[in-house]
Amino acid sequence: MFKTLKQDLPASIVVFFVALPLCLGIALASGAPLFSGLIAGIVGGIVVGSLSGSEVGVSGPAAGLAAIVLTAIGTLGGYQNFLLAVVLGGAIQLVFGLLKAGVIGYYFPSSVIKGMLTGIGIIIILKQIPHFFGYDADPEGDFAFMQVDGETTFTEIFRTFQNISPGSTLIAFVGLGILVLWDRVLTRRHRFFQLVQGPLVAVVIGILFFISTQGNTFWGISSEHLVSVPVPEDTASFLAQFSFPNFAVIGQPEIWITAFTIALVASLETLLCVEATDKLDPMKRVTPTNRELLSQGVGNMLSGLIGGLPVTQVIVRSSANIQSGGRTKLSAVIHGFFLLISVILIPGLLNKIPLSVLAAVLFLVGYKLAKPTLFKHMYSLGWKQFTPFIVTVLGIIFTDLLVGIGLGLGVGIVVILFKSYQNSHFLHIVDKSNGRHRIRMTLAEEVTFFNKGAILKELDGLPPETFLELDVRKTRYLDNDIIEILSDFSFKARDRNIDILLISQQGEERNPVDYSEFINLQAAPVNPTDL
Incomplete structure (x- = not known):
């Protein structure tokens, strides 16, 4: 680990200066003591950082929890009661980790x-x-569109x-000029400028x-207009x-409801x-998500025990x-450690x-996350990638982090359903002789109830006197809903003088189809090789 100290030490200084105002600002936005934000930042850095499997992730108080904290402090009857909810929330996160709930993070597009x-x-x-x-x-740290001072993001500007x-x-x-000069020019000229950030x-x-x-x-x-760290005498x-949690109220249902809310939201934000x-990691390492939930649980329990805000891994x-x-x-x-030492020794200088x-x-951090070239790249990937992307961006700007992600995920699911609707089958005319269409319908590898509408539309659109080849050689799974559609169509086909040729995986061809086959297949989803 210490082989990379020359890279990690300068980076830690930058993270310290980014984290310091955010810890204080999130505490202020949460209606909690300012020092509670610093406690969460210290615990997130030292404790969670040590236990986590993430090599580049940094934890601390999260802006996404500020509204929950602000409400909970009032409804639970005081800050010490709220701290108990934080401790219990950490314990629930430990349970999430033991139950392998970290896999949820892999299901976001x-x-x-x-x-x-x-x-x-x-x-x-x-x-x-x-x-x-x-x-x-x-x-600082109020990232919601509707701000705690009554303004919105844009009216505030x-x-x-x-x-x-x-x-x-x-x-x-002046500071921005130094940062740009350092980033674009000086770091490429001499190693000194790489060590001193x-x-x-x-x-x-x-x-x-x-x-x-x-x-x-x-x-x-x-x-x-200055940093405002509490200065003890x-x-x-x-x-x-x-501060310390009030364990006397552990039996109150409101405490457990808040604890579960904290655990759920903090875990989701972390994942x-x-x-x-x-x-973003240049080395493309993969973080063990279940271990991350366990480390976050330990961090939240400790933070709550000594008066800190809830902790999550934070993207900023x-x-x-x-x-x-x-x-x-x-x-x-x-x-x-920089946070801990500075609030003890040099709060006046801070x-x-x-x-x-x-x-x-x-500003520079934000620009590197939202470079204009990224919009161009996502647009070039097509509407199926760009639509969930832009909906997520706009959702975060005009609501908050979790709502924006939820909107983007919802659009992503709709796109998947639409493509599933389109890709359930392939239909083409083989030939047309003696006034009779010969049409082949090739079913996809997996055909589920998502595909009902598309297949039903195609079958109902077949003209009378059609010879239909139903090719299931590539199909591995047929949902019961699809089998019911085929069963119903078998009766309609008989009335419309449509003959069906069933081409199975084994290459066998059956003509004409015994309509009772489809009827008998309605009991459960089947492997098409059984046809």
């Missing part, structure tokens, strides 16, 4: 996963525009241009800019930031993120890790970092 990555990239950019210009009415902070905007453009330089310059402009009424950056006040990060941190050259899980673990500089860092 590639077009939906790519749409998820692209949608998240776009939403990162849209959500960071206000922070980039120094308008921080909405907390329009409002931004009426509340621009000159100092924040200036240092944001551009985001670190941008953050340092941002701190120096804040210090040098303090007291300047025009260029100065006010405290609400002593050891006792630091320890007082930790989706695992699929996405595996696609994970993609930042991959883009920064992270090779192994060491980068995720180190970023967790509170001098302008949020606009961190927005510039996230």
Whole structure:
């Protein structure tokens, strides 16, 4: 693992700067103590990062759970009661892992996963525009279309241009210029620029800019536009930031309902993120999904026990890790230690970092996830790939992550059903002699109830006096619904003077067909070789 330290250490610094404002912002959007977001980030980095089978995934508090957390804290009667639900949710995730539920992640189409990555990239950019210009009415980590401050993603952007902070905007453009220069030019010139990451330089310059402009009424950056880490006065006040679950309410049904909701949503978000990060991984490694559920369960139990928010694997941190050259899980673990050490030793220094500089860092992360060339590539693959992709993207932008993915998955299923409807059989005219059509219908390898409509339409459209060849040599499975259609058609064919030639897998031809054969086949799906 330590052989890749020269790649993982710089990447962990970038992930740290990406994770820091998100941990605080998600806690604020969730109505939880700010320190709870940092606890979740530390546990997600150190504990989940160590146990996980993912080499590039990074875990922490998830924006997708913010609405659930905000509601649950109120309905369960306090934050300590909610922490018990987090602990129980982690235990339920352990059960999911033991039951091998991680296989669910493999059933999401590639077009939906790519749409998820692209949608998240776009939403990162849209959500960071206000922070980039120094308008921080909405907390970091609120990725839903309807925001906690009552605005939408787009109305917040329009409002931004009426509340621009000159100092924040200036240092944001400077930071963005440094990041682009570092990424496109300097890293290719010397190894030093590969070890020292551009985001670190941008953050340092941002701190120096804040210090040098303090007291300047025009260029100065006010405290609400800076990172806001809780600063304890002593050891006792630091320890007082930790909260513990109230086990006295473990018998309340509402606690278990919330726990199951957390486990289900957190597991789904994690599995989706695992699929996405595996696609982004340059080394194309495959994460063991059941092990991931187990590690997430342990992480959530520990986070809940010491006062932290629920934990999932998060695509924003994970993609930042991959883009920064992270090779192994060491980068995720180190970023967790950076969070822990910094909130203990240098919270005051962290509170001098302008949020606009961190927005510039996230701009670059978002752009790399949603490059315009990806839209062109998906469009070139045809409508069957592009439609679920674009629906997922738009769904994430205008609703939230899970709803957007659900919409894309729904469209993907409709596309599959449509193609299944089309590909159930092949029909062509063999010849037409003596005024009588000779038509061959070749059934697909698997014919299920999805194909009922297409086959029924073709059979009903056959003209009288037709000679039909029914070829089942390639068919391995016939659903009972299809057999019923054939049985019903056998009676219609007799009335319309349609003869049927059945061509079986063995190459045998039976003419005319004994209609009782179809009737006798109605009991259960059969192997066509039995015909």
